[in-house]
Amino acid sequence: MPKIVIVGAGFGGIAAAIELRRHGFQNITILEKAPDLGGTWLFNTYPGAACDVPSHLYSYSFAQRRDWERLCPTQADILGYAHDVAREHGIDRLVVGDSPVASCTYDDATCRWTVTTATGVAHEADAVVLATGQLHQPATPRFPGAETFAGHSFHSAQWDHDYDLRGKRVAVVGTGASAVQFVPEVAAEAGRLTVFQRTGNWFLPRRNRRYPALLKALVKHVPPVQRMRRQFMFEYCESLTRAIRHPRTFGRLLGWRSAAFMRWQLRSDPELRRRVWPDYTFGCKRVLFSSYFLPALLRPNVDLVTDAITEVRPEGVVTADGRVHEVDCIIYGTGFKTNDFMFPMEITGAAGRSLRDAWSQGAHAHLGITVPGFPNMFLMYGPNTNTSGGSILVYLEAQAAYLRQALELRLRSGAAALDVRADVEARSDQELQARFRGTAWTRCDSWYRDDHGRIVANWPGYMREYLDATRVLDPADFSLVRRAPAPVAVGATGEEA
Numbered sequence: 001m002p003k004i005v006i007v008g009a010g011f012g013g014i015a016a017a018i019e020l021r022r023h024g025f026q027n028i029t030i031l032e033k034a035p036d037l038g039g040t041w042l043f044n045t046y047p048g049a050a051c052d053v054p055s056h057l058y059s060y061s062f063a064q065r066r067d068w069e070r071l072c073p074t075q076a077d078i079l080g081y082a083h084d085v086a087r088e089h090g091i092d093r094l095v096v097g098d099s100p101v102a103s104c105t106y107d108d109a110t111c112r113w114t115v116t117t118a119t120g121v122a123h124e125a126d127a128v129v130l131a132t133g134q135l136h137q138p139a140t141p142r143f144p145g146a147e148t149f150a151g152h153s154f155h156s157a158q159w160d161h162d163y164d165l166r167g168k169r170v171a172v173v174g175t176g177a178s179a180v181q182f183v184p185e186v187a188a189e190a191g192r193l194t195v196f197q198r199t200g201n202w203f204l205p206r207r208n209r210r211y212p213a214l215l216k217a218l219v220k221h222v223p224p225v226q227r228m229r230r231q232f233m234f235e236y237c238e239s240l241t242r243a244i245r246h247p248r249t250f251g252r253l254l255g256w257r258s259a260a261f262m263r264w265q266l267r268s269d270p271e272l273r274r275r276v277w278p279d280y281t282f283g284c285k286r287v288l289f290s291s292y293f294l295p296a297l298l299r300p301n302v303d304l305v306t307d308a309i310t311e312v313r314p315e316g317v318v319t320a321d322g323r324v325h326e327v328d329c330i331i332y333g334t335g336f337k338t339n340d341f342m343f344p345m346e347i348t349g350a351a352g353r354s355l356r357d358a359w360s361q362g363a364h365a366h367l368g369i370t371v372p373g374f375p376n377m378f379l380m381y382g383p384n385t386n387t388s389g390g391s392i393l394v395y396l397e398a399q400a401a402y403l404r405q406a407l408e409l410r411l412r413s414g415a416a417a418l419d420v421r422a423d424v425e426a427r428s429d430q431e432l433q434a435r436f437r438g439t440a441w442t443r444c445d446s447w448y449r450d451d452h453g454r455i456v457a458n459w460p461g462y463m464r465e466y467l468d469a470t471r472v473l474d475p476a477d478f479s480l481v482r483r484a485p486a487p488v489a490v491g492a493t494g495e496e497a
């Protein structure tokens with residue numbers, strides 16, 4: 001039975017382990033840098049943390065629940081769900097916490113991987129699944145003088161719950177999906193809150209109240225209601241992707257909806273509305289779902305600053321207009337090093353080639369899962385598999401089933417390893433990149449792009465297209481790697497032993 005090491009115990013790693021075990025692959029270890037499973041939902045505990053994708057879709061198709069309390073699950077709900085599913089499928093026992101992986105090295109002779117943790121523990125494996133995702137390394141900007149700041153500071157993904165914000169003068173840098181969730185919470189506690197916005201965002205409503213008792217009962221006791229809700233959410237999310245793919249038509253319609261909502265929310269303050277207004281096409285950056293962020297900016301104790309931050313001084317944040325904003329605490333809601341994927345891990349594939357070199361012109365992988373020259377290495381939530389209008393769990397399940405098929409093919413064929421053909425990967429990458437043409441994603445800068453401007457985070461289409469593309473693995477896409485015959489031992493006399 002092949003030995004499989006999965007790196008990362010978030011939703012991706014859990015999905016891969018469940019799929020593999022269900023199909024008879026029992027020899028699995030999951031190495032996790034955190035003390036426990038949960039991935040991004042373990043780290044992101046900021047006040048107000050929740051998913052803006054409805055729970056009926058932000059859950060595995062094989063582990064549906066009919067007792068969600070509200071449309072979108074809170075961080076605690078999601079982490080609880082991840083634990084429950086892992087336990088139900090016997091996955092929690094496979095997780096080895098506090099095991100940050102430093103390197104994965106492929107051996108051409110044995111066709112095996114050695115996965116080594118930062119603490120020096122080495123795990124041999126026939127296959128390695130890198131389920132580290134795109135959103136696990138906090139990015140904190142290096143503003144000049146940031147280290148001189150006399151107050152307290154932290155990143156939203158490393159929230160300091162011991163720091164009491166009550167009555168404090170707080171700065172929040174960034175207005176992305178995380179910030180719009182915690183700003184209303186911080187505004188209610190802080191004495192004064194200054195929000196530093198670099199770019200405005202498009203908003204759509206999301207109140208996320210508790211389900212009314214009747215709806216809750218219907219979902220719980222009439223199973224088709226829950227199935228219909230999941231299907232409805234799926235189609236709703238696809239319609240968001242349609243708006244992004246067709247910015248002149250569907251995009252304009254949803255953009256109007258968003259504009260009307262934003263105008264209504266800021267009807268009392270046209271000047272503030274002018275300053276938060278996005279200057280790019282609807283859907284280019286992630287559309288934010290919140291009914292509470294813009295009203296929070298209207299509070300008397302909240303200021304929005306749109307001048308660029310030029311430096312940080314011991315007393316606070318300095319902006320391009322020369323103003324010094326004195327604060328006690330800076331919270332960085334500045335996102336993640338998304339283009340780093342699994343780096344700084346050292347990944348060395350066939351013939352000693354490093355993944356860094358293979359990706360020197362930008363990350364790419366066939367269907368976001370396999371990279372030529374890295375046999376029996378599979379990525380979950382790899383390049384071009386993020387979604388701006390959908391549930392990442394739909395993608396993760398598809399990836400898990402795909403890599404399971406690859407490992408079955410390996411067993412069936414008697415090969416030691418599978419390596420995706422370079423021409424297949426290059427063609428699929430070309431086709432994928434071409435599909436961005438004319439879409440809203442190409443119309444601004446965003447974290448979806450790498451330093452060369454290539455969009456490396458997002459899938460350019462619909463969830464259903466990704467499901468279709470990954471449903472059946474085509475053996476012709478792979479080269480079968482055979483193990484080199486073992487060297488014949490030669491005795492001291494020169495005769496074969």
Ligand code: NAP
Pocket residue numbers: 050051052053135141156173174175176177178179196197198199285286309333334335336447
């Ligand atoms: P983000 O979307 O990347 O937002 C980062 C924010 O910080 C942006 O407003 C950005 O401005 C700003 N920023 C970054 N560097 C800056 C600098 N040097 N100076 C000033 N401002 C700077 O990060 P995030 O909010 O943590 O969200 C990351 C992703 O996590 C999301 O896109 C989403 O996929 C996921 N997420 C999902 C949920 C959910 O409910 N499903 C919730 C939270 C997060 P610019 O826009 O100008 O770059």
